[in-house]
Amino acid sequence: MHERHDPQPAGSSMIELHNVTKTFVVGDQRVNAVDGVDLTIAKGEYISIMGPSGSGKSTLLNLIALLDRPTSGVYRFDGSDVTGLSDDELAAIRRLSVGFIFQAFHLIPRLSARLNVELPLMLAGIAPGARSNKVDRALAATGLSDRAQHRPRELSGGQRQRVAIARAIVMRPALILADEPTGNLDTGSGNQVVELLESLRMEEGVTLIVVTHNPDLGRRAERQIRIVDGQIAKDVVGGCDARV
Amino acid sequence: MRAFDILVFALVSLHSNWRRTALIALATAIGVSSVLLLTALGEGANRYVRGQFETLGTNLLIVLPGRSETVGGPPPMLGETPRDLTIDDAYSLLKHASLKRVAPVIVGSAPVSTAAGLEREVTILGSTSDMYWVRSLHLGYGKFLPPGDPKRASSVCVLGYELAEELFRSQPAVGQWVRVGDRRFRVVGVLTDSGVSVGVDFDDLAIIPVASAQALFNRNSLFRIIIEAASEADLKTGEEAIHRLIAARHEGEDDVTVIAQDAVVKTLGRVLTTLTLGVGGISAISLAVAGVLIMNVMLVSVTQRRAEIGLLKALGARLSDVRWLFITEAFLLASLGAVFGLCVGLAGTQVVAEMYPEFPVAVPPWSIAIVVSVAMLTGIVFGVLPARRAADLDPIDALSKR
Numbered sequence: 001m002h003e004r005h006d007p008q009p010a011g012s013s014m015i016e017l018h019n020v021t022k023t024f025v026v027g028d029q030r031v032n033a034v035d036g037v038d039l040t041i042a043k044g045e046y047i048s049i050m051g052p053s054g055s056g057k058s059t060l061l062n063l064i065a066l067l068d069r070p071t072s073g074v075y076r077f078d079g080s081d082v083t084g085l086s087d088d089e090l091a092a093i094r095r096l097s098v099g100f101i102f103q104a105f106h107l108i109p110r111l112s113a114r115l116n117v118e119l120p121l122m123l124a125g126i127a128p129g130a131r132s133n134k135v136d137r138a139l140a141a142t143g144l145s146d147r148a149q150h151r152p153r154e155l156s157g158g159q160r161q162r163v164a165i166a167r168a169i170v171m172r173p174a175l176i177l178a179d180e181p182t183g184n185l186d187t188g189s190g191n192q193v194v195e196l197l198e199s200l201r202m203e204e205g206v207t208l209i210v211v212t213h214n215p216d217l218g219r220r221a222e223r224q225i226r227i228v229d230g231q232i233a234k235d236v237v238g239g240c241d242a243r244v
Numbered sequence: 245m246r247a248f249d250i251l252v253f254a255l256v257s258l259h260s261n262w263r264r265t266a267l268i269a270l271a272t273a274i275g276v277s278s279v280l281l282l283t284a285l286g287e288g289a290n291r292y293v294r295g296q297f298e299t300l301g302t303n304l305l306i307v308l309p310g311r312s313e314t315v316g317g318p319p320p321m322l323g324e325t326p327r328d329l330t331i332d333d334a335y336s337l338l339k340h341a342s343l344k345r346v347a348p349v350i351v352g353s354a355p356v357s358t359a360a361g362l363e364r365e366v367t368i369l370g371s372t373s374d375m376y377w378v379r380s381l382h383l384g385y386g387k388f389l390p391p392g393d394p395k396r397a398s399s400v401c402v403l404g405y406e407l408a409e410e411l412f413r414s415q416p417a418v419g420q421w422v423r424v425g426d427r428r429f430r431v432v433g434v435l436t437d438s439g440v441s442v443g444v445d446f447d448d449l450a451i452i453p454v455a456s457a458q459a460l461f462n463r464n465s466l467f468r469i470i471i472e473a474a475s476e477a478d479l480k481t482g483e484e485a486i487h488r489l490i491a492a493r494h495e496g497e498d499d500v501t502v503i504a505q506d507a508v509v510k511t512l513g514r515v516l517t518t519l520t521l522g523v524g525g526i527s528a529i530s531l532a533v534a535g536v537l538i539m540n541v542m543l544v545s546v547t548q549r550r551a552e553i554g555l556l557k558a559l560g561a562r563l564s565d566v567r568w569l570f571i572t573e574a575f576l577l578a579s580l581g582a583v584f585g586l587c588v589g590l591a592g593t594q595v596v597a598e599m600y601p602e603f604p605v606a607v608p609p610w611s612i613a614i615v616v617s618v619a620m621l622t623g624i625v626f627g628v629l630p631a632r633r634a635a636d637l638d639p640i641d642a643l644s645k646r
Binding site for chain 2: 087102
């Protein structure tokens with residue numbers, strides 16, 4: 001229903017959702033949190049997803065993040081159908097291709113910044129010798145080289161979120177998902193975090209999806225999607241509606 | 245995830261909750277150390293009893309007149325009277341290579357008195373010089389009965405420690421004369437204070453030559469024959485040889501009973517080992533309690549670390565990774581407790597050993613092996629449920645704020 005003009009050739013799309021629906025049963029009512037969404041996101045795009053609370057944007061994010069499975073519809077991630085994969089198969093894709101940034105940072109408090117950043121490499125089973133360089137690179141890219149041995153509680157909010165960003169990019173994923181990345185930060189450090197994300201996206205050429213209900217943050221993205229009642233209400237690229 | 249990383253991750257987690265870690269390790273340690281201490285006490289009792297029996301001599305066979313074994317078949321038509329055991333019977337046994345020494349024994353009771361008029365009714369043991377070796381006796385003063393023809397009576401005797409004390413007080417007994425019944429004997433030796441309470445009380449008796457005892461009690465037959473086999477391996481063949489040799493001398497009638505002291509000790513040892521196992525098993529219940537504690541702590545930990553587990557899963561941890569993280573943590577907790585308990589148990593055993601030097605406590609090696617492996621296994625078994633619960637958490641739920 002919402003066919004988007006796609007300037008990129010097929011096959012280079014990062015994410016393709018075809019008529020994806022996610023239904024929850026609340027009491028004896030069935031609620032479509034995501035309702036027949038068609039969405040194609042090309043590699044390297046910078047997208048913001050906005051919408052009021054309860055609009056279904058978090059559910060859409062969980063679907064895109066491979067943390068949840070659609071009730072119906074088809075999801076192609078990086079060209080391959082991931083609709084019927086097992087938990088461990090989805091975990092493998094997340095491990096290698098998806099970087100997460102959360103509103104609440106979700107750093108492990110007992111681990112140093114360095115070990116928090118190293119965590120995805122440990123989960124991917126990369127040899128300890130090969131990890132050190134990658135961690136150094138991620139810490140340098142986020143300006144945290146001198147904070148590597150600090151525990152999260154010894155860092156400011158902005159620094160914590162930068163640790164989380166370093167953790168998200170350390171595996172050099174193709175897709176970074178940021179869920180309200182500035183929600184717990186003051187304006188100053190929020191701006192720093194967003195600028196860092198944007199510059200990393202330019203350098204690494206990753207696909208960046210930011211979910212927010214902060215309009216200032218949402219407007220920075222090249223493509224802005226607005227979700228209302230589980231459906232795409234608006235899809236704007238560079239100021240023009242993409243759905244024509 | 246690599247095994248090494250899982251181990252490091254679990255160790256960091258235990259370290260950051262060190263109070264919790266220490267308490268749970270303590271619970272396991274109490275279980276482990278109590279099993280070790282109790283089995284050490286059981287083993288000590290076992291060794292003590294064995295030790296007591298070994299002071300009676302080793303590789304002993306005892307021959308009694310008459311058959312006391314129950315054999316099947318119809319009751320005998322004629323009343324059977326066992327033939328007497330004689331000194332000749334005893335010495336005929338030495339023909340067999342597996343039997344090293346024999347000591348014929350006659351036991352009776354008679355008053356022993358001194359010239360000073362002191363008198364005491366004691367056990368009189370009639371035997372030969374070989375008795376000294378067979379029963380591993382120790383002399384305090386003088387010599388034992390002289391070797392010689394066992395059938396020749398002579399007027400010498402050896403007194404037990406207590407008897408000598410009673411009769412002669414502080415004066416040396418050796419060289420003095422005593423009257424046993426209606427005969428006079430010269431004291432040639434006094435035994436040491438044996439302190440042995442198993443079997444005959446060697447502290448309060450007089451030992452005289454077997455031929456003299458025959459005359460004294462007017463009796464030809466022996467009370468029993470104590471035989472020392474050449475080695476432990478010879479006990480079996482020795483026992484068969486005794487039956488054969490005695491039967492040959494008693495017109496084909498195998499009418500003696502042979503008791504291997506070894507068998508008695510072994511039976512007693514089995515009883516005590518069973519007791520040790522039972523007591524150890526009961527104290528192992530505390531290990532199960534520690535296991536349940538570990539499970540509870542790990543379950544609480546899963547609840548507390550929901551967000552962390554959700555994060556790990558979002559970052560792509562496999563179900564098995566999450567499971568292994570928690571099982572490893574439980575296993576490390578239990579192992580820490582096991583090692584701590586091992587130290588406490590061994591130290592406690594050492595303390596008991598210092599306090600009661602005559603009681604040979606020792607932690608049996610099998611008990612260490614079993615208790616440590618059971619403790620570690622407990623950690624794994626009781627870690628499974630929390631680990632499954634962690635792995636089954638839904639990452640979306642776990643990450644969302646409550």
